[in-house]
Amino acid sequence: MTQLELARRGVVSAQMRAVAEQEGLEPEQVREGVAAGTIVIPANPCHRALKPRGIGAGLTTKVNANLGISTAFPDVAREQEKLEVAVEAGADAVMDLSTGEPEAVARCRRMVLEMSPVPVGTVPVYEAAARAQARHGAIVDMDSEELWEVIEEHAAAGVDFMTVHCGVTRRALERLRREGRITDVVSRGGALLVGWMLHHDRENPLYEDFPRLLEIARRYDVTLSLGDGMRPGCLADATDRAQLEELITLGELVDEARRAGVQVMVEGPGHVPLAQIEANVKLQKRLCHGAPFYVLGPLVTDVAPGWDHIAAAIGGAVAGAAGADFLCYVTPSEHLGLPGVAEVREGVVAARIAAHAADLAKGLRRAWEWDREMARARKTLNWARQLELAIDPLKARALWEQKNPAATGDGGVCSMCGPYCALRLVDAYLAGAGR
Numbered sequence: 487m488t489q490l491e492l493a494r495r496g497v498v499s500a501q502m503r504a505v506a507e508q509e510g511l512e513p514e515q516v517r518e519g520v521a522a523g524t525i526v527i528p529a530n531p532c533h534r535a536l537k538p539r540g541i542g543a544g545l546t547t548k549v550n551a552n553l554g555i556s557t558a559f560p561d562v563a564r565e566q567e568k569l570e571v572a573v574e575a576g577a578d579a580v581m582d583l584s585t586g587e588p589e590a591v592a593r594c595r596r597m598v599l600e601m602s603p604v605p606v607g608t609v610p611v612y613e614a615a616a617r618a619q620a621r622h623g624a625i626v627d628m629d630s631e632e633l634w635e636v637i638e639e640h641a642a643a644g645v646d647f648m649t650v651h652c653g654v655t656r657r658a659l660e661r662l663r664r665e666g667r668i669t670d671v672v673s674r675g676g677a678l679l680v681g682w683m684l685h686h687d688r689e690n691p692l693y694e695d696f697p698r699l700l701e702i703a704r705r706y707d708v709t710l711s712l713g714d715g716m717r718p719g720c721l722a723d724a725t726d727r728a729q730l731e732e733l734i735t736l737g738e739l740v741d742e743a744r745r746a747g748v749q750v751m752v753e754g755p756g757h758v759p760l761a762q763i764e765a766n767v768k769l770q771k772r773l774c775h776g777a778p779f780y781v782l783g784p785l786v787t788d789v790a791p792g793w794d795h796i797a798a799a800i801g802g803a804v805a806g807a808a809g810a811d812f813l814c815y816v817t818p819s820e821h822l823g824l825p826g827v828a829e830v831r832e833g834v835v836a837a838r839i840a841a842h843a844a845d846l847a848k849g850l851r852r853a854w855e856w857d858r859e860m861a862r863a864r865k866t867l868n869w870a871r872q873l874e875l876a877i878d879p880l881k882a883r884a885l886w887e888q889k890n891p892a893a894t895g896d897g898g899v900c901s902m903c904g905p906y907c908a909l910r911l912v913d914a915y916l917a918g919a920g921r
Contacts, residue, residue: 487707487747488704488707488747488748488749489501489502489520489526489527489529489707489749490520490521490523490744490747490748490749491747492520493517493518493520493521494521494747496517497517498513498514498516498517501527501529501538502516502517502520502527502540503516504537504538505525505527505538505539505540505545508539508540509540509544509545509546509852510851510852511544511545515544516540519540519542519543519544519545520540520749522776523740523744523749523750523775523776523777524542524543524544524776524777524778525540525541525542525543525544525545525778526540526541526542526647526709526749526750526751526778527539527540527541527709527749528541528579528605528607528646528647528708528709528749529605529646529707530641530644530645530646530706530707530708531706531707532641532642532643532644532706533599533602533605533606533644533645533646534644535600535601535602535603536602536603536604536605536644536646537603537604538605539578539579539604539605541578541751541778541780541811541812542751542778542811543776543778543809543811545811546841546845546850546852546853547806547810547811547812547813547840547841547842547844547845547848548578548579548811548812548813548841549576549577549578549579549812549813549814549815549834549837549838549841550577550578550579550580550581550607550780550812550813550814550815551568551572551575551577551579551580551581551815551830551833551834551837552580552581552583552814552815553565553568553569553572553580553581553582553583553584553594553598553830554581554582554583554584554585554594555584555585555586555590555591555594556584556585556586556824557585557586557587558823558824559824560586560587560590562590562593562594562597564827565582565584565594565597565598566597566601567827568825568826568827568830569597569598569601569602570601571827571830571831571834572830572831572834573602573603573604575830575831575834575835575838575878576834576835576838576877577604577815577834578604578605579604579605579606579607579646579647579812580598580602580604580605580606580607581606581607581608581609581649581814582594582595582598582606582607582608583608583609583612583674584612584613584616585612585615585616585674586616587616587620588613588616588617588620591612591613591616592613595608595613595640595643595645596643599643599644599645605646605647606644606645606646606647607645607646607647607648607649607711608640608645608648608649609648609649609650609674609675609713610633610636610637610640610648610650611633611636611650611651611675611678611679612674612675612678613636613640614628614632614633614635614636615628615678617632617636618632625678625681625682626681626682626685626686627685628682630691633691633692634691634698634702637650637699637702638702640708641702641703641705641706641708642706645708646708646709647708647709647710647711647751648703648708648709648710648711649675649711649713649753650692650699650710650711650712650713651673651675651676651679651690651692651712651713651714651715652690652692652693652696652699652712652713652735652736652739653693653712653713653714653715653716653732653733653735653736653739654676654679654680654683654690654692654693654715654716654732655689655690655693655731655732655735656683656689656690657731657735658715658716658728658731658732658735659680659683659684659728661727661728661731662716662727662728664727665726665727665728667718667719667723667726667728668719668720668722668723669718669719669720669723670719671715671716671719672717672718672719672756673713673714673715673716673717675713675715676713676714676715676716676717677715679692679715680715693735693739696739696742697742697746700742700743700746700748701746703743703748703749704746704747704748707749708748708749709748709749709750709751710743710748710749710750710751711750711751711752711753711780712736712739712740712750712751712752712753713753714729714732714733714736714752714753714754714755714756715732716728716729716731716732717729717753717754717755717756717757717782718755718756718757718758719756719757720757720788721757721758721759721786721787721788723757724755724757724758724759724762724766725755725758725762725765725766729755730769733752733769733770733773733774734773736752736773736774737752737773737774737775740752740774740775740777741775750777751777751778751779751780751811751812752770752774752777752778752779752780753779753780753781753782754766754767754770754779754780754781754782754784754805754810755781755782755784756781756782756783756784756785757783757784757785757788758783758784758785758786758801759786760786760800760801760804763784763786763801763804763805763808764804764805764808766784766805767779767781767805767808767809767810768808768809771809778811778812779805779809779810779811779812780810780811780812780813780814781801781802781805781810781812781813781814782798782814782816783797783798783801783802783805783813783814783816784798784801784802784805785797785798785801785816785820786800786801786804791820791821791822792818792822793818794816794817794818794820794821795815795816795817795818795820795829795832795833795836795837796836797816798815798816798820798836798837798840799836799837799839799840800840801840802837802840802841802844803839803840803841803843803844803847805844806840806841806843806844806845806847806848807843807844807847807848810844813837813840813841814837815833815834815836815837816833816836816837817829817830817832817833818832818833835877835878835881838877839877842856842877856875859871859875860872860875863875864909865909866896866897867896867897867898867899867907867909867910868896868897869886869893869895869896869898869900870895870896871896873886886900889901889902
């Protein structure tokens, strides 16, 4: 029985209790959210090492880190190191987006599922495409049964959530053709399906046989992450007819999934002007009846290669404040190549800052308690506590030690102001004035 089905029967599962404890909520609050479909708990029973996380309304904004090998970088051991760094830096979930040689792709997926304590997501069409390339010499020659075979395999292996581009339909593709775009389709999964659909002159099998997908997802309690294959790849393409056509379809599929007892969330656009982000989030929440919203960034400018993690953090904070529930990190390597270990850490921390800023805007009690505690530590020049409370304690400590080699510890001033420290001066004046 899925978490959604349990919640509807009034059962508070062990996973719901774990999420309630993490969030500082009553278990019944979490159960009600899961029952309504506004909270999902991606928790495939076959993922043995999992420590569940909740995603959705009333919960802290979560962060996902993408991992996975590529044809140019097929080293699975390197991806294990990135997984460890992502989890240590505070990622709430990871996705294995591996491409390349089929056996290496499968090996990386098995490693991630075995080693990850956080929910694991995949995009099954990637592995199906890799197998089709090896078997047939061309991705478009993939048989639709080969895609279903991979979906079932991922579910049985323990994958907690799957990105499935069910909204890439013939109708959405026709909208794209009519309106025109600068970047056409930038979603890798979306592009694979578009190529297959055009080559075979057929509808997307994930849309055409959605009930089959629901049956697999229900059997393994896989949370469906309805992918945004028509997401804009540049600001000029944002919020166009193709994107909205797909979103309308995804909203209808959310209803179908819920009726089938399947947990579901919806993915959102990657490149969106700052002034359009709130509208995009509210539109998704309305059309998808409050389903958790998973966004890539969004990036608020197209001209920040090397700094796209900052562009994404800006957009992520705005999206989260408007109601987005799950932020997919972006690394400095976005648009440039596969990220390394250092870029993974930077991407996770940047996204966590955005998520925390969103939680403050949402008025979440624990978020405000964290910031107040930091303010108190700063007021008293309690450096040990400040470093402990930092969102990235490793970097904060390294910078503190580098910039303050002569520091005497708590109560001392830093090298920025020295004897002109505002906190110390005003404290002394207030004390002298009888406070």
